[in-house]
Amino acid sequence: MALKITVIGTGYLGATHAAAMAELGFEVLGLDVVPEKIEMLQRGEVPMYEPGLEELLAKHVAGIEGSSGRLRFTMDWAEVAEFGDVHFVCVNTPQKHGEYACDMSYVDAAFASLAPHLTGPALVVGKSTVPVGSAERLGRTLVGLAPAGEDVELAWNPEFLREGLAVQDTLHPDRIVAGVRSERAEKLLREVYATPLAEGTPFVVTDFPTAELVKTAANSFLATKISFINAMAEVCEAAGGDVVKLAEAIGYDDRIGKKFLRAGIGFGGGCLPKDIRAFMARAGELGADQALTFLREIDSINMRRRGQMVEMTREALGGGSFLGKRIAVLGATFKPDSDDVRDSPALNVAGQIHLQGGQVTVYDPKGMDNARRLFPTLAYAETAAEAVRGAHAVLHLTEWSEFRELDPAALGEAVTDRVVLDGRNALDPAVWRAAGWTYRAMGRPAA
Ligand code: UDX
Numbered sequence: 001m002a003l004k005i006t007v008i009g010t011g012y013l014g015a016t017h018a019a020a021m022a023e024l025g026f027e028v029l030g031l032d033v034v035p036e037k038i039e040m041l042q043r044g045e046v047p048m049y050e051p052g053l054e055e056l057l058a059k060h061v062a063g064i065e066g067s068s069g070r071l072r073f074t075m076d077w078a079e080v081a082e083f084g085d086v087h088f089v090c091v092n093t094p095q096k097h098g099e100y101a102c103d104m105s106y107v108d109a110a111f112a113s114l115a116p117h118l119t120g121p122a123l124v125v126g127k128s129t130v131p132v133g134s135a136e137r138l139g140r141t142l143v144g145l146a147p148a149g150e151d152v153e154l155a156w157n158p159e160f161l162r163e164g165l166a167v168q169d170t171l172h173p174d175r176i177v178a179g180v181r182s183e184r185a186e187k188l189l190r191e192v193y194a195t196p197l198a199e200g201t202p203f204v205v206t207d208f209p210t211a212e213l214v215k216t217a218a219n220s221f222l223a224t225k226i227s228f229i230n231a232m233a234e235v236c237e238a239a240g241g242d243v244v245k246l247a248e249a250i251g252y253d254d255r256i257g258k259k260f261l262r263a264g265i266g267f268g269g270g271c272l273p274k275d276i277r278a279f280m281a282r283a284g285e286l287g288a289d290q291a292l293t294f295l296r297e298i299d300s301i302n303m304r305r306r307g308q309m310v311e312m313t314r315e316a317l318g319g320g321s322f323l324g325k326r327i328a329v330l331g332a333t334f335k336p337d338s339d340d341v342r343d344s345p346a347l348n349v350a351g352q353i354h355l356q357g358g359q360v361t362v363y364d365p366k367g368m369d370n371a372r373r374l375f376p377t378l379a380y381a382e383t384a385a386e387a388v389r390g391a392h393a394v395l396h397l398t399e400w401s402e403f404r405e406l407d408p409a410a411l412g413e414a415v416t417d418r419v420v421l422d423g424r425n426a427l428d429p430a431v432w433r434a435a436g437w438t439y440r441a442m443g444r445p446a447a
Pocket of ligand 1: 159160161162164219222226259260261262263264265266267268269270271272334335
């Protein structure tokens with residue numbers, strides 16, 4: 001008989017995982033503790049913007065005309081426990097307020113709510129990004145609280161999806177990591193992932209601590225690559241070099257590679273910044289803090305970029321105060337193809353200039369509602385053309401394709417001064433300069 005799957009937590013990770021499991025042919029029951037989310041998902045609506053996810057839900061959510069009916073949602077823990085053979089825990093682990101450590105309260109609550117209902121054999125699979133050592137502790141909690149005792153087992157199976165590409169990354173992962181303690185757990189996970197495994201996806205079997213560490217190590221490496229190129233951008237700015245050419249040239253070396261070397265205002269979002277901080281905090285608890293002191297530098301290079309963007313803007317406006325200056329900000333989300341504004345470098349830069357007296361108007365293709373909630377005091381425009389009207393400077397801070405397709409000549413008619421600052425090195429300087437704009441970018445010569 002085919003396995004039945006449950007997915008606990010329906011954020012970017014959980015909602016995508018649930019839909020992907022239904023796509024792979026399993027009967028799936030998703031759970032969340034937020035009633036509004038469940039109501040939306042039951043109608044096939046996605047509580048956030050994630051390309052392709054709505055289409056996948058429409059294909060599988062029960063009750064939608066023409067759907068497979070394999071995917072349902074509930075708020076009932078007993079129903080979830082009764083339904084599933086394999087339970088994926090996909091709740092989030094944000095940064096604790098005012099601390100580096102991550103907040104495990106949602107994970108702990110999920111285990112505490114599920115375990116007492118587990119009366120028969122089950123595999124609980126942790127997917128959330130957690131401090132190393134959590135799986136060991138949660139495994140004990142599970143066996144202690146579940147009426148089925150030792151028949152309930154834990155596995156750790158980190159997820160590497162990128163927002164904006166979540167569906168593609170979940171259906172076609174580049175590797176599957178399985179932290180397991182028994183052959184039974186490994187067999188069940190192989191069964192769940194049989195389709196990607198048949199397509200040749202590597203399956204790495206490890207112990208619990210290694211599985212947890214793979215995720216934080218991968219994110220630390222990615223953060224390090226970005227801060228490395230941003231450090232090179234700082235040196236290029238001081239020496240008159242061009243970081244875009246530099247990244248291209250070093251990227252031809254296969255050992256370095258071209259990806260994740262785009263200099264600009266740095267990384268944000270709900271993962272990289274908080275994951276490297278939580279990793280440092282956990283290493284400190286383990287007495288291994290010295291091993292990760294470099295991550296402190298990675299974090300500060302990254303945070304420094306935001307202030308440097310503000311200063312570059314000030315300089316481009318002739319120096320001095322922002323008072324009386326109109327600044328158009330294109331982009332609010334932490335990356336394109338997402339509506340996520342968590343720890344967004346773009347909004348941070350917009351907020352800093354606003355606090356210093358600049359008249360900032362923000363436009364983003366998908367992130368406006370979330371941005372308005374987070375920064376209600378900023379002004380917002382409904383289109384890029386409206387945002388730039390009367391601007392003394394245009395800041396390009398999130399590289400949506402919509403912005404690359406803008407016509408600088410037409411836009412130039414609406415602004416006060418043709419000054420554009422590219423915080424993502426994603427616009428074509430030649431095209432903007434040809435249309436009479438002063439183009440400045442991070443880590444590149446002024447002209
Ligand atoms: C990241 C990891 O990539 C993913 O594997 C993990 O599961 C979750 O964290 P995500 O946060 O969705 O995914 O975004 P990612 O594409 O990694 O970008 C993170 C940030 O780095 C963005 O703000 C992006 O703009 C920035 N970035 C990325 C750069 O500044 N330069 C680059 O070259 C690449």
